[in-house]
Amino acid sequence: AQSVTQLGSHVSVSEGALVLLRCNYSSSVPPYLFWYVQYPNQGLQLLLKYTSAATLVKGINGFEAEFKKSETSFHLTKPSAHMSDAAEYFCAVSADSSASKIIFGSGTRLSIRP
Amino acid sequence: NAGVMQNPRHLVRRRGQEARLRCSPMKGHSHVYWYRQLPEEGLKFMVYLQKENIIDESGMPKERFSAEFPKEGPSILRIQQVVRGDSAAYFCASSPPYQTDNEKLFFGSGTQLSVL
Numbered sequence: 001a002q003s004v005t006q007l008g009s010h011v012s013v014s015e016g017a018l019v020l021l022r023c024n025y026s027s028s029v030p031p032y033l034f035w036y037v038q039y040p041n042q043g044l045q046l047l048l049k050y051t052s053a054a055t056l057v058k059g060i061n062g063f064e065a066e067f068k069k070s071e072t073s074f075h076l077t078k079p080s081a082h083m084s085d086a087a088e089y090f091c092a093v094s095a096d097s098s099a100s101k102i103i104f105g106s107g108t109r110l111s112i113r114p
Numbered sequence: 115n116a117g118v119m120q121n122p123r124h125l126v127r128r129r130g131q132e133a134r135l136r137c138s139p140m141k142g143h144s145h146v147y148w149y150r151q152l153p154e155e156g157l158k159f160m161v162y163l164q165k166e167n168i169i170d171e172s173g174m175p176k177e178r179f180s181a182e183f184p185k186e187g188p189s190i191l192r193i194q195q196v197v198r199g200d201s202a203a204y205f206c207a208s209s210p211p212y213q214t215d216n217e218k219l220f221f222g223s224g225t226q227l228s229v230l
Contacts, residue, residue, distance in 0.1 A: 004156070006156075009154070038221075041223055042223050043117065043118060043205065043207070043220065043221030043222045043223045043224070044157075044205070044207075044221040045221070046219070090156065090157070092156075099145075099147055099162070099207070099209060099218075099219050100147065100159050100162045100169075100170045100172075100173075101159070102159065103156070103158075103159075104149075104151075104156030104157040104158070105156045106154055106155050106156045107156065
C-alpha cells in the first residue's frame with residue numbers, strides 16, 4: 001500500500017527566497033513519485049516525476065525534487081521564489097504509472113511575499 | 115486546443131437533491147478519470163472510463179454515485195440524494211487513447227460541490 005504526507009498545509013516565503021515543500025511517502029514497492037501544481041482556477045499540472053532513474057529530478061519552472069530512500073522523502077525545492085509560483089502543490093505516489101492508482105497528498109499552498 | 119472543461123464550476127445542492135457534474139475531455143482524448151478532494155485531504159481516485167465503458171470503479175462509493183462516458187457528449191458524474199459529506203471538489207482528468215500513463219493526464223479545474 002502507498003501513502004503520502006505533506007508537511008505544512010501552507011508555506012509562505014519572500015520573493016527570491018528558497019522554496020522548500022516537504023513530502024514523505026510510504027510504499028511497499030519501489031515507488032513512482034510526483035509533484036503536481038495547481039494555479040488558481042486551473043487544473044493540476046505535472047511538475048515533475050521520479051521513476052527510479054536519477055534521484056534528483058528537474059521539473060518545469062526551475063523546480064526540482066530529490067528522492068531520498070533512506071528518509072522516504074521527496075521534497076520539492078526552488079532556489080529563488082517568484083511571485084508566479086504562488087499555487088497549490090500536491091505530492092503523489094503510485095506503485096506504477098497507471099493513472100488510476102496514483103495517491104495524492106493533501107496539498108501545500110505556497111504564498112509568495114513581495 | 116481547449117483543455118479539459120468541467121462545469122459547473124460551483125454547484126450548490128440541498129440534502130436529498132441530485133448533483134450532475136460534467137466533464138468534457140481534451141479533443142482526441144478517450145479516457146476520463148474522476149477524482150474527489152474532501153476538505154483537508156488529497157485527491158482520491160473514483161472512477162476510470164473509456165467511451166461507453168467503465169474500466170475501473172474501485173474508488174466509487176457503492177451507493178448513490180454513478181458515472182458514464184457516452185459515445186457522444188461529456189462524461190457525467192451523478193450523485194443521487196446528496197448528503198453534507200458529499201461536499202468536496204471533484205476533478206476530472208483525461209488522457210489520449212492507448213496512453214494511461216499518469217504523465218499524460220490533463221486535469222480540469224474542478225467542480226466545487228456544496229451541500230446545504
